[in-house]
Amino acid sequence: MRDDFPGLANNWHYLDTAATAQKPQAVIDAMVQAMGRDYATVHRGVYARSAEMTQAYETARRKVAEFIGGREDEVVFTRGATEAINLVAQTWGLANLKAGDRILLSTLEHHSNIVPWQMLAARTGVEIDVCPLTADGRIDLDAAEAMLAPAHKLVALAHVSNVLGSVLDAPRAVRLAHAVGAKILLDGCQAVPRLALDVAALDCDFYAFSAHKLYGPTGIGVLWARADILAAMPPWQGGGAMIDRVSFAGTTFAPPPQRFEAGTPAIVEAIALGAAVDYVSAIGLTAIHAHETALVTALRDELRRMNDVTLFGPEDSAGIVSFALEGVHPHDLGTILDEEGVAIRAGHHCAQPLMEHLGVPATARASFGLYSDDSDIAALLRGIERTRRIFG
Known part of the structure; x- marks a missing residue:
C-alpha cells in the first residue's frame, strides 16, 4: 500500500506511526475536494451546497459510528482524543464526582489520560489510584480487581499502550469497573487503527480516539459515549450550534451529540476522517x-x-x-x-x-x-x- 501514501516518497522509512500516521491519497483528495469545490458551512444554510455539505459531514459521523459499533447520536466530534478526555472530565466528571470518590488509572497512561483527571481532582477533591503493570508491561487487571472498591466512580485506561504496545484485556476491564459501579473510559488512540472494535458489545461507557492516528487528518477526534450518559451530561462549551433556544432569560441546549459541538465544526476534517474510515475498512x-x-x-x-x-x-x-x-x-x-x-x-x-x-x-x-x-x-x-x- 506504500504507493497510496505520498508522504513516503523518496524511500523514506517512516517508523513513527504511533505518533501520527501518514495519509493516503484518498484522504488528501477528500480534504481538497471538501475545502474547494464542495465547500460550504453546515447545519445552517438553506442553499443546496450547504445541505450537501451537511449531509457529507453527518455521513462521516455515521461512518465512524459503524466503524466502532456505536450509534450516530453517540459520536461526538472533538479536536482529538485529548479534548475528548477533557470533555468527559469537565462535564461528566464535574457533575458526578466529589470528594471521597476515586479514579483508577494505570502506570502506562499517556499524559492525556492523566492530567485531565489531576485537574479534576484539584477542583473536586477526588483521589486518584494507579494500577501497576505486570512484568511484561501489561496493565495488571488482577491488581486492579484487588484495588477496586465502591468508592471508585471511574476507571480510565489505555486500550493499547502508546509506548509498549501492550493490549488491554478490555472486556475484563469493563466487567471489573462495572462490578463496583464505576464507569470506564478507554483511550483508543493506538487501538482503533489496528483492532476491530464494537463498543456496544464491549459495553464500555466512554471511548476516545484521534483521527490522525487512523490515517486521517489532525484537528479532529472522537468521543463515543453511551446515549444515556451523553443525554445526562451538561454542555462543556457554549455558542452556536449547540443550542435549542437562546434568550436573556435563559438558554436550552440541543440534544447530543450537537450539545457538545459548539461553533462551526471541523467540517473538512470530519469528511476526511470519513474517507480514512473507508480506506481502512476496505483493507x-x-x-x-x-x-x-x-x-x-x-x-x-x-x-x-x-x-x-x-x-x-x-x-x-x-x-x-x-x-x-x-x-x-x-x-x-x-x-x-x-x-x-x-x-x-x-x-x-x-x-x-x-x-x-x-x-x-x-x-x-x-x-x-x-x-x-x-x-x-x-x-x-x-x-x-x-x-x-x-x-x-
Missing part, C-alpha cells in the same frame, strides 16, 4: 493487524540478538517496539537514524510515569503502519549498526 483491520504483528515479531527477533539492546513491553505488542541501545541516548540514536532516512520517535512519549517505572529517561520507539514493510526494518538495523560504530 480490513484483521489484515492490518496481522501485517503489523508480523513486522513487530521480525523486529523484536532481530533486536533480541543484540546484547546491547534492551526491549520493553510484551512479545505480542500491537504495532510498537520500544527499546534502548546501551550507552546511547535515544535522542542521539534518533538523530543518526534520521541521517539514514529512518524516522523513529525518541523520548518519554508523553508517558513520564511509565519511564520512571522502566527506570530510563527515554526509549527509542519504532512503530508500524499498514504501509510498513521489511525494508523499514532493514534500514533501522543498518542505522543501529552505524550508531554502534560511532559510539563504539
Whole structure:
C-alpha cells in the first residue's frame, strides 16, 4: 500500500506511526475536494451546497459510528482524543464526582489520560489510584480487581499502550469497573487503527480516539459515549450550534451529540476522517493487524540478538517496539537514524510515569503502519549498526 501514501516518497522509512500516521491519497483528495469545490458551512444554510455539505459531514459521523459499533447520536466530534478526555472530565466528571470518590488509572497512561483527571481532582477533591503493570508491561487487571472498591466512580485506561504496545484485556476491564459501579473510559488512540472494535458489545461507557492516528487528518477526534450518559451530561462549551433556544432569560441546549459541538465544526476534517474510515475498512483491520504483528515479531527477533539492546513491553505488542541501545541516548540514536532516512520517535512519549517505572529517561520507539514493510526494518538495523560504530 506504500504507493497510496505520498508522504513516503523518496524511500523514506517512516517508523513513527504511533505518533501520527501518514495519509493516503484518498484522504488528501477528500480534504481538497471538501475545502474547494464542495465547500460550504453546515447545519445552517438553506442553499443546496450547504445541505450537501451537511449531509457529507453527518455521513462521516455515521461512518465512524459503524466503524466502532456505536450509534450516530453517540459520536461526538472533538479536536482529538485529548479534548475528548477533557470533555468527559469537565462535564461528566464535574457533575458526578466529589470528594471521597476515586479514579483508577494505570502506570502506562499517556499524559492525556492523566492530567485531565489531576485537574479534576484539584477542583473536586477526588483521589486518584494507579494500577501497576505486570512484568511484561501489561496493565495488571488482577491488581486492579484487588484495588477496586465502591468508592471508585471511574476507571480510565489505555486500550493499547502508546509506548509498549501492550493490549488491554478490555472486556475484563469493563466487567471489573462495572462490578463496583464505576464507569470506564478507554483511550483508543493506538487501538482503533489496528483492532476491530464494537463498543456496544464491549459495553464500555466512554471511548476516545484521534483521527490522525487512523490515517486521517489532525484537528479532529472522537468521543463515543453511551446515549444515556451523553443525554445526562451538561454542555462543556457554549455558542452556536449547540443550542435549542437562546434568550436573556435563559438558554436550552440541543440534544447530543450537537450539545457538545459548539461553533462551526471541523467540517473538512470530519469528511476526511470519513474517507480514512473507508480506506481502512476496505483493507480490513484483521489484515492490518496481522501485517503489523508480523513486522513487530521480525523486529523484536532481530533486536533480541543484540546484547546491547534492551526491549520493553510484551512479545505480542500491537504495532510498537520500544527499546534502548546501551550507552546511547535515544535522542542521539534518533538523530543518526534520521541521517539514514529512518524516522523513529525518541523520548518519554508523553508517558513520564511509565519511564520512571522502566527506570530510563527515554526509549527509542519504532512503530508500524499498514504501509510498513521489511525494508523499514532493514534500514533501522543498518542505522543501529552505524550508531554502534560511532559510539563504539
